[in-house]
Amino acid sequence: MPVVDDRRQHRDLRDLELATLSLDPDLLARELAAEETIDPLDEFRTGDTSSSIALICDQGLVDLCGTHNQRLQGLQVFCEYKDPRAAPLLLPLLQRPCPVERMSAVYALGRNPSPPAVEPLLQLLQLDSNAYVRKAAAWSLGNYPDAPILNPLIRALQNDVAAVRLWCPGSLAESGSRSPDKADPAASQLIVSLQIDSEPVVRSNCIWALGRLIDQLVESRQNEIIEILIEALLYDGETSVRDEARTALEQLGNPMVLERIQILIDNGLII
Numbered sequence: 001m002p003v004v005d006d007r008r009q010h011r012d013l014r015d016l017e018l019a020t021l022s023l024d025p026d027l028l029a030r031e032l033a034a035e036e037t038i039d040p041l042d043e044f045r046t047g048d049t050s051s052s053i054a055l056i057c058d059q060g061l062v063d064l065c066g067t068h069n070q071r072l073q074g075l076q077v078f079c080e081y082k083d084p085r086a087a088p089l090l091l092p093l094l095q096r097p098c099p100v101e102r103m104s105a106v107y108a109l110g111r112n113p114s115p116p117a118v119e120p121l122l123q124l125l126q127l128d129s130n131a132y133v134r135k136a137a138a139w140s141l142g143n144y145p146d147a148p149i150l151n152p153l154i155r156a157l158q159n160d161v162a163a164v165r166l167w168c169p170g171s172l173a174e175s176g177s178r179s180p181d182k183a184d185p186a187a188s189q190l191i192v193s194l195q196i197d198s199e200p201v202v203r204s205n206c207i208w209a210l211g212r213l214i215d216q217l218v219e220s221r222q223n224e225i226i227e228i229l230i231e232a233l234l235y236d237g238e239t240s241v242r243d244e245a246r247t248a249l250e251q252l253g254n255p256m257v258l259e260r261i262q263i264l265i266d267n268g269l270i271i
Contacts, residue, residue: 057083064089068098075104078112087114094120099130106133110140118147125152125164134164142171150175150182154189162199169193169202173209176216183216191228200238207232207241211248226257233261234269246270 056077063074064086071093078086086108093105094117106124109117121144125137138156141149153175157168169190176186187210194206210225217225232245249257264270 053081057081057086061085061089064093068101071096071101072104075101075108078108079104080111082112084112086112087117090114091117091120094124099128099133102128103130103133103136106136106140110136110143113143115144115147118144118149122149122152125156131161131163134160135167138164138167138171142167142174145174145178150186154185157189157193162202165193165197165199165202166205169205169209173212176209176213180216180218183213184218184221187213187217187221187225191225194228194232200236200241203232203236203238203241204244207244207248211251214252226252226254230260234264242270 060074060077060081061083063070063077065071066074075090075093078090090105090108090112091114093101094109096102096105102124106121109121118141121137121141125134125141128134128137134156138153138160141147141153149171153168153172157165157172160168172186172190176183190206190210190213194203194210197203197206207229210229214222214225226249229245229249233242233249236242236245246261249261261270
């Protein structure tokens with residue numbers, strides 16, 4: 001099986017996640033205790049021309065300075081579109097008392113990265129009382145891979161709720177892919193979380209991230225990851241995790257690994 005372009009695939013996956021994320025309005029109402037539960041990632045526009053996008057962004061900039069409802073409309077625009085003019089108006093919204101506004105501003109700053117946003121995003125990841133806001137920060141920080149995001153994401157993957165842990169592996173992969181020095185500590189935590197996390201989707205994302213990082217690691221660590229992925233393929237209790245492990249192993253393109261998978265198939269240990 002040919003090896004896919006992991007960086008491109010993951011960026012596509014992250015964009016798909018952002019574009020398709022939906023939040024249960026009733027759950028938001030309970031969790032956020034907000035009067036408005038508008039999902040900033042909902043109902044994205046399609047088929048816009050360049051001129052219409054420019055007009056949409058122009059209006060979005062105006063809305064960011066308006067009332068609560070107008071700000072939510074403006075935030076929705078910049079969760080979808082990139083415009084360098086947006087960042088200075090998005091940054092103050094990270095401090096809004098309404099958690100829907102904070103969450104939306106975090107996502108928008110993931111779509112529109114700006115160096116001054118790094119510190120406030122890290123603060124929100126570590127200290128915000130609302131899990132939706134922390135989850136958004138875990139996603140958005142992956143768009144700042146050269147910033148000092150590695151250790152905060154590792155702590156979040158160790159300690160936060162499942163919704164936040166879900167998006168930490170992908171952002172760790174983005175950060176760790178920048179150098180072997182970052183890849184190894186990221187991989188170390190991903191290995192631990194793959195083995196102990198109670199949520200199958202988190203374990204699956206850890207597998208994906210390990211596949212993304214493996215080329216940056218020394219041979220001994222690569223071999224360790226291969227053995228752990230084979231263990232997940234054989235013994236994880238969730239089919240989705242086993243499937244992810246098999247995909248990651250096959251995408252390595254390593255003849256010895258592919259031979260081991262074939263032996264497992266021949267012996268009836270996997271299908």
